[in-house]
Amino acid sequence: MILSTSGTHGQHKARTFINTQRREKITLFQKNMKRIWKQFRENKAGMVGLVILGVFVAMAIFAPWLSRYDDPKSIVNDNPTFDSPTWDFWFGTDFFGRDVYSLTMYGARVALIVGFAASALSMGLGTAIGVTSGYLGRFSDEVLMRFTDFFLVIPWFPLMIVIAALMGPSLFNVIIVIGITSWPSTARIVRAQVLTVRERAFIERARSVGAGGGWIIRKHILPVIFPLIFANTILLIANSIFSESFLDFFGLGDPSVISWGVMLEEAYGYGAFNAFAWWVILAPGACIVILIMGFYLVGDALDEVMNPKLRKR
Amino acid sequence: MPGDVTGALLKHATPETRDILRDMYGLNDSLTTQYVLYMKNTLTGEFGKSVTVQPGIDVGEVIWPKLMNTLVLVGTGTVISILVGVYFGREAAWRRGKPFDKVSGSFFLVFYCMPTFLFALVLLMLAAHYFPTWPVKGDVGDNYANLDLLGKLADRIQHLLLPVSALVVETIATFSIITRSSLIDVLTEDYMTTAVAKGLKSRRVLKGHAMPNAMPAVVTVVAINVGWVLSGSIMIEIIFSYPGLGYLTWEAVQGRDWFLLQAAFMLEIFAVLIANFVADMMLFKLDPRVKA
Numbered sequence: 001m002i003l004s005t006s007g008t009h010g011q012h013k014a015r016t017f018i019n020t021q022r023r024e025k026i027t028l029f030q031k032n033m034k035r036i037w038k039q040f041r042e043n044k045a046g047m048v049g050l051v052i053l054g055v056f057v058a059m060a061i062f063a064p065w066l067s068r069y070d071d072p073k074s075i076v077n078d079n080p081t082f083d084s085p086t087w088d089f090w091f092g093t094d095f096f097g098r099d100v101y102s103l104t105m106y107g108a109r110v111a112l113i114v115g116f117a118a119s120a121l122s123m124g125l126g127t128a129i130g131v132t133s134g135y136l137g138r139f140s141d142e143v144l145m146r147f148t149d150f151f152l153v154i155p156w157f158p159l160m161i162v163i164a165a166l167m168g169p170s171l172f173n174v175i176i177v178i179g180i181t182s183w184p185s186t187a188r189i190v191r192a193q194v195l196t197v198r199e200r201a202f203i204e205r206a207r208s209v210g211a212g213g214g215w216i217i218r219k220h221i222l223p224v225i226f227p228l229i230f231a232n233t234i235l236l237i238a239n240s241i242f243s244e245s246f247l248d249f250f251g252l253g254d255p256s257v258i259s260w261g262v263m264l265e266e267a268y269g270y271g272a273f274n275a276f277a278w279w280v281i282l283a284p285g286a287c288i289v290i291l292i293m294g295f296y297l298v299g300d301a302l303d304e305v306m307n308p309k310l311r312k313r
Numbered sequence: 314m315p316g317d318v319t320g321a322l323l324k325h326a327t328p329e330t331r332d333i334l335r336d337m338y339g340l341n342d343s344l345t346t347q348y349v350l351y352m353k354n355t356l357t358g359e360f361g362k363s364v365t366v367q368p369g370i371d372v373g374e375v376i377w378p379k380l381m382n383t384l385v386l387v388g389t390g391t392v393i394s395i396l397v398g399v400y401f402g403r404e405a406a407w408r409r410g411k412p413f414d415k416v417s418g419s420f421f422l423v424f425y426c427m428p429t430f431l432f433a434l435v436l437l438m439l440a441a442h443y444f445p446t447w448p449v450k451g452d453v454g455d456n457y458a459n460l461d462l463l464g465k466l467a468d469r470i471q472h473l474l475l476p477v478s479a480l481v482v483e484t485i486a487t488f489s490i491i492t493r494s495s496l497i498d499v500l501t502e503d504y505m506t507t508a509v510a511k512g513l514k515s516r517r518v519l520k521g522h523a524m525p526n527a528m529p530a531v532v533t534v535v536a537i538n539v540g541w542v543l544s545g546s547i548m549i550e551i552i553f554s555y556p557g558l559g560y561l562t563w564e565a566v567q568g569r570d571w572f573l574l575q576a577a578f579m580l581e582i583f584a585v586l587i588a589n590f591v592a593d594m595m596l597f598k599l600d601p602r603v604k605a
Contacts, residue, residue, distance in 0.1 A: 153585045157544030158562050158578055165566045238426070246430050246548060250563075268434065276442040285431050292426040 039305045046301025052294030056287075060108040067102040092279035103258055104283040110259035111241050111291060114175055118240040121179030123233050126186025131217055133187070134194025145191070152184040160243065164252035171254040178243045182236060189232060193225040227306035234299030238292045245288050260284035355579075361572035372576045376561065380580065382452055383557035387546050390477050394484035395535060401485065402492025402531075407519055409497060417489070424486035429545040433479040433552045440475055448472050450554040476553045484542055488535060495530040499523050529600045536592030539585055 040046055059066065086092070091100035133144035160181050167173040197203065198221070206216050247253045248261025255262060267273070267280040354361065362368075363375050401421070405414045424432065440447050452472050453465075460468060499505065500523055508518045547559030554560065558577055565574040 154582055157547050158581055161562065161566050162574065242428055246428055249430055250551065264431070264434065273434070273438040273441055276438065278438065281434060281438065288431065289423060289427045293422060296426055
């Protein structure tokens with residue numbers, strides 16, 4: 001914090017005022033967070049979801065310690081192949097004799113990275129387009145919304161297949177593909193909110209004292225619509241993980257990383273289904289379902305706490 | 314450049330041969346020229362010929378039988394899941410917080426969170442293990458041509474059973490969750506209390522007051538979800554090798570068959586648009602307040 005060193009008395013006074021204001025804002029924010037947390041804690045389903053997320057985040061962080069092999073993807077020749085769960089291999093082994101348990105632990109990393117990164121991208125795009133469209137209105141609104149409609153009606157799965165096939169398989173491309181196919185619904189929600197906020201008196205007041213468009217959006221509109229975006233983001237992460245798993249499964253993801261989708265693809269490709277090697281499918285499959293469920297439960301609970309009147313789904 | 318049709322067609326061709334082929338398909342023209350030509354051909358119903366999937370056959374001819382297969386799969390799947398999903402959603406909302414709601418709620422939540430392809434895989438594995446004779450691939454059996462009409466029908470139904478159930482279970486989950494939440498929004502409104510207070514039988518409150526007000530929301534979300542169902546059906550078609558539009562899209566991507574892909578893609582977008590249009594029409598019927 002750089003305070004005035006050569007400023008006049010008046011400037012100093014103004015700074016102190018701003019500082020007090022900032023401090024008040026922070027206390028208000030803390031108070032709000034406490035209230036939200038208190039309400040959230042009473043939501044049983046939400047707490048279950050939070051615990052699930054905690055477990056998976058821990059799994060992703062501590063994967064190297066939890067894993068029983070330094071590099072679970074490398075093939076160990078003397079391991080039995082397609083072995084059902086034993087004391088040595090808790091979740092059994094796959095076609096190459098690799099430890100399914102170790103692979104599953106590492107899989108949490110890719111799922112979470114893609115989930116967060118892709119939804120951040122999608123959130124950014126959706127919010128930018130939604131806010132611009134809602135705030136500017138008129139011609140820009142028309143153009144942007146038709147553009148959004150266009151993306152909204154395209155069935156996202158074939159679009160994803162095409163984009164992923166064109167861009168080639170890599171983790172980065174997977175994130176980009178998921179990001180650019182999932183923003184339209186966010187843009188719609190944000191725009192609808194901006195339209196109602198824009199007409200409120202405090203926006204007019206800000207404009208009358210000379211605030212510009214960018215300032216109003218940043219300081220007055222975004223904070224108001226933030227709770228709504230936030231709950232939506234959590235649900236979006238669930239969707240992104242969902243998309244990541246099938247991109248990987250259909251061979252459109254990065255084959256060099258360890259992910260649950262790739263594990264399922266290999267299980268399918270190497271005949272785990274004919275061999276009835278259920279353990280190869282159980283661990284990654286259950287992880288995908290439980291992680292998605294965790295995000296879904298948390299997102300739903302947050303939605304209820306933050307927007308009790310705005311549940312629109 | 315990846316995704317060049319000549320690369321998929323002639324893997325070891327010399328650059329000169331490729332250039333001749335590119336000339337033949339008009340790929341050496343400028344993008345604008347190509348686009349104008351494409352638009353002209355599309356608008357006159359000329360979609361070109363398939364390149365790698367069924368070389369030399371008109372795209373329309375390739376797509377038509379596949380489209381019928383997909384329509385059967387998605388059609389039966391959607392109808393069943395709307396009926397069953399709305400029923401379960403309604404009963405769950407009506408018994409909110411009771412055992413029925415809790416059991417069906419957690420059951421559907423699991424399937425809602427499960428990617429469609431995963432459930433299809435599990436079904437495939439179970440069927441292959443416990444019913445080894447049950448057909449898990451394709452749309453008809455090997456000696457389909459020799460069967461009589463009834464046998465043909467039975468054969469098709471047998472092949473459809475697994476894909477349809479994979480699709481249906483996933484979609485029922487989505488629809489029942491949507492119905493439940495929009496019905497609960499309605500059930501907490503003041504006029505519901507009024508209806509009960511004036512002595513209406515509880516079932517009539519549900520049928521006469523709650524459902525009509527919840528249906529528009531359900532219809533809207535169901536229409537939005539048709540794109541989702543379509544995407545789910547693609548995954549299912551790929552896993553069960555069911556020769557429909559989705560499987561064709563997949564083959565076209567793999568073979569870089571752009572003309573086929575363009576047409577299939579357009580058809581899929583068309584389906585979503587039609588679904589939205591039908592939903593809008595239904596909204597007029599369901600909600601007299603909605604005006605054009």
